[in-house]
Amino acid sequence: MYRYDPYDQKIVDERVAQFRDQTRRYLAGELTDDEFRPLRLQNGLYIQRHAPMLRIAVPYGLLSSTQVRKLAHIARSYDKGYAHITTRQNVQFNWPELKMVPEILGELAQVQMHAIQTSGACIRNITSDPFAGVAGDEYIDPRPWCEVLRQWSTFHPEFAFLPRKFKIAVNGAEQDRAVIQCHDIGLELKRNAAGEIGFRVLVGGGMGRTPIIGEEINAFVPWQHIITYNEAILRVYNRYGRRDNLYKARIKILVKALGVAEFKRQVEEEWAFGKDGANTLTEAEVARVAAHFTTPVYETLAGEDAGYASQRAANTAFAAWARRNVLAHKVPGYAIVVLSLKNPATAPGDITAEQLDLVAEWADAYSFGEVRATHEQNLVLADVKQADLFALWEKARATGLATPTFGLLTDIICCPGGDFCALANAKSIPIANAIQARFDDLDYLYDIGDIELNISGCMNSCGHHHVGHIGILGVDKNGEEWYQVSLGGSQGNDTSIGKVIGRSFAAAEMPDVISKIIDVYRAQRQDGERFIDTVRRTGLDPFKLGVYGEAAIIERKQHA
Amino acid sequence: MPKLIKNGRVIDDAAEILVLDEVQGPEALSLPDGPVFVPLAVWQAHKGALSGRAGLGVWLDSSESVDDLEGDLDSIGAIALNFPKFTDGRAYSSAALLRSRYAYTGEIRAIGDVLRDQFFFMQRCGFDAIQPKAGKYSDAQLEEALASLKDFSTPYQAAIDQPEPLFRRTQRAA
Numbered sequence A: 001m002y003r004y005d006p007y008d009q010k011i012v013d014e015r016v017a018q019f020r021d022q023t024r025r026y027l028a029g030e031l032t033d034d035e036f037r038p039l040r041l042q043n044g045l046y047i048q049r050h051a052p053m054l055r056i057a058v059p060y061g062l063l064s065s066t067q068v069r070k071l072a073h074i075a076r077s078y079d080k081g082y083a084h085i086t087t088r089q090n091v092q093f094n095w096p097e098l099k100m101v102p103e104i105l106g107e108l109a110q111v112q113m114h115a116i117q118t119s120g121a122c123i124r125n126i127t128s129d130p131f132a133g134v135a136g137d138e139y140i141d142p143r144p145w146c147e148v149l150r151q152w153s154t155f156h157p158e159f160a161f162l163p164r165k166f167k168i169a170v171n172g173a174e175q176d177r178a179v180i181q182c183h184d185i186g187l188e189l190k191r192n193a194a195g196e197i198g199f200r201v202l203v204g205g206g207m208g209r210t211p212i213i214g215e216e217i218n219a220f221v222p223w224q225h226i227i228t229y230n231e232a233i234l235r236v237y238n239r240y241g242r243r244d245n246l247y248k249a250r251i252k253i254l255v256k257a258l259g260v261a262e263f264k265r266q267v268e269e270e271w272a273f274g275k276d277g278a279n280t281l282t283e284a285e286v287a288r289v290a291a292h293f294t295t296p297v298y299e300t301l302a303g304e305d306a307g308y309a310s311q312r313a314a315n316t317a318f319a320a321w322a323r324r325n326v327l328a329h330k331v332p333g334y335a336i337v338v339l340s341l342k343n344p345a346t347a348p349g350d351i352t353a354e355q356l357d358l359v360a361e362w363a364d365a366y367s368f369g370e371v372r373a374t375h376e377q378n379l380v381l382a383d384v385k386q387a388d389l390f391a392l393w394e395k396a397r398a399t400g401l402a403t404p405t406f407g408l409l410t411d412i413i414c415c416p417g418g419d420f421c422a423l424a425n426a427k428s429i430p431i432a433n434a435i436q437a438r439f440d441d442l443d444y445l446y447d448i449g450d451i452e453l454n455i456s457g458c459m460n461s462c463g464h465h466h467v468g469h470i471g472i473l474g475v476d477k478n479g480e481e482w483y484q485v486s487l488g489g490s491q492g493n494d495t496s497i498g499k500v501i502g503r504s505f506a507a508a509e510m511p512d513v514i515s516k517i518i519d520v521y522r523a524q525r526q527d528g529e530r531f532i533d534t535v536r537r538t539g540l541d542p543f544k545l546g547v548y549g550e551a552a553i554i555e556r557k558q559h560a
Numbered sequence B: 001m002p003k004l005i006k007n008g009r010v011i012d013d014a015a016e017i018l019v020l021d022e023v024q025g026p027e028a029l030s031l032p033d034g035p036v037f038v039p040l041a042v043w044q045a046h047k048g049a050l051s052g053r054a055g056l057g058v059w060l061d062s063s064e065s066v067d068d069l070e071g072d073l074d075s076i077g078a079i080a081l082n083f084p085k086f087t088d089g090r091a092y093s094s095a096a097l098l099r100s101r102y103a104y105t106g107e108i109r110a111i112g113d114v115l116r117d118q119f120f121f122m123q124r125c126g127f128d129a130i131q132p133k134a135g136k137y138s139d140a141q142l143e144e145a146l147a148s149l150k151d152f153s154t155p156y157q158a159a160i161d162q163p164e165p166l167f168r169r170t171q172r173a174a
């Protein structure tokens, strides 16, 4: 992975010094609350319901074991002993003290980490494919490009106060695993007919209260020009994006207002000035950065480790885990392992300091010292030998990190919701835990198969409910917490936005509602059909019928 | 006298920022003696009379476009860009455009809700003059605030103050 040189280190060190002084001035009364707010936000520091929350950047989800150990140390020393993996591959601490934050940033800087670009109306931390470099369907490794873009966007002086936050995601494989269609800019790495590398550029995707799927504005921007092209997009957005209404300030609203053709015209007009300028990338720079992402020294192994096969045959629990949480690796004899953070006893995405230390240990022992965070709020060890899987599983299982449900109904994406977040309409963690408790039978979960259930505690959609096959959204009805259910959303190549099925439900009803939806699916599905495919084929009516009964359907038809 | 940060130093500055009110629309033209920044609308209404006036500057609000000054820039000695709120970042693009696309070499001044924590970004985008609101900082605080111009010594990306990105300025070891 990328290792800082003295230039990178200096920027992060200077950032710590800057924020230390800003915090000092704030505590001394020299900065007003309004003036300090964006400064602390730009260092990832939110004020939540109970305490400040500190979001730490994990650029494109990549962590070294040293960094993971530091996170464990921070969780223990400055927080309540745990951390949270977010839907943007970052890490959050829920209980740090404001006056300690400069110390925490100082500790992070020691391991080449920071909280830059984790909040505020700037270009946010860039997200990517958690299986970058190891997936069999990869065309081009996105990590060097993410790093190049990270450096370009760090403290970009012109774009530090955009109309609103700005999120970029990069994917470089046949399957989109970075939700690029729901980002302000989605970049798909590809090769043109001549074999040259470039980017397909999507703009104006996003979730929030106005979910929109991004549209292509350029089918192929050659790699040399990706920075200047991004700058053109951002300049048009910075100048003309709405600033009068927070809810209409994202780039998606500008793109919709202008139409994608006119938006593209403006971008390309702007690009004509910047193109071939100093920010044009050089071979040398790309090679320098790419050299940090070399292939690890893999051993030459058989494609199928014999021991691994017999261990699966002998141990059903191990086989169950291997079936879901172990994924194919492009190198024979190796595997990608998903360490699940969806233990039903804890909040989705939460991990304790002790677990973090263990993950670091396993990374060193089995996976070249690296860990990845996923937007689905799990961790990944990307380079494990098949022969080591059993030993790893036993250790992970002993500490609750081997829940064998990756990609199943209970592998829920879930925002912190009303337990932590001041913006929440409703709690989301207890709903996730209640659904996990209801669906605790593994065979049943396997029978349901691949499905995504996402929960957000309010319209801001931090839990990606719009793109969940089943989406749950917390809503407020006269001060009470209610939940609206949508179906048919999906991330990935055929991204779609879910549709609401009808009136919302009380918290206690939610496990039953999900049961009814699953019953409809099992009754309706054709051979081998995934949940999402059934919903797409049948439409919502059978599900509405199953959930609300005959009466509701008749009533609706009469109104129509 | 009001203070101004100019080229990295605190100096006295006598320029007045003329604000239109109900009494004085852009048609009327009664200017104080001495250096003054007139609103864009006044400039547009009185270009002929104002061109070449000593100490004349034009100020633009964040919603106004520097593109409207194309062709006039040779006759304007200074341009001030207003930050109605420090979180309104349009003036960064305006300044960068003036310096790059329009090759403007006169003073570009940041006015309005101008805070020290944004000095670094302002300077990078081509502002050579920075003027926090009168009373915002004491003289001592303003001197102290000069440090913020140097918050980061080696930025990554190209901008106005540093037209080459780091990867072109230096040979970084792999």
Ligand code: HEM
Pocket: A046, A047, A048, A053, A085, A086, A087, A088, A092, A164, A167, A182, A205, A206, A207, A208, A209, A250, A414, A415, A416, A421, A422, A423, A460, A461, A462, A463, A464
């Ligand atoms: C104090 C806590 C938080 C606050 C105040 C907050 C606020 C917001 C707001 C206001 C939006 C809507 C932005 C818009 O559409 O313009 C949003 C979106 C989002 N947030 Fe959060 N959030 C918080 C925590 C989180 C957490 C913990 C995660 C990850 C688990 C997260 C990930 C996201 C994502 C992925 C979006 C997505 C949609 C998008 O940008 O289009 N946020 N957040």
Ligand code: SF4
Pocket: A415, A416, A417, A418, A421, A422, A423, A424, A425, A456, A457, A458, A459, A460, A461, A462, A463
């Ligand atoms: S979706 Fe709403 S409740 Fe959940 S974390 Fe985001 S802002 Fe908070």
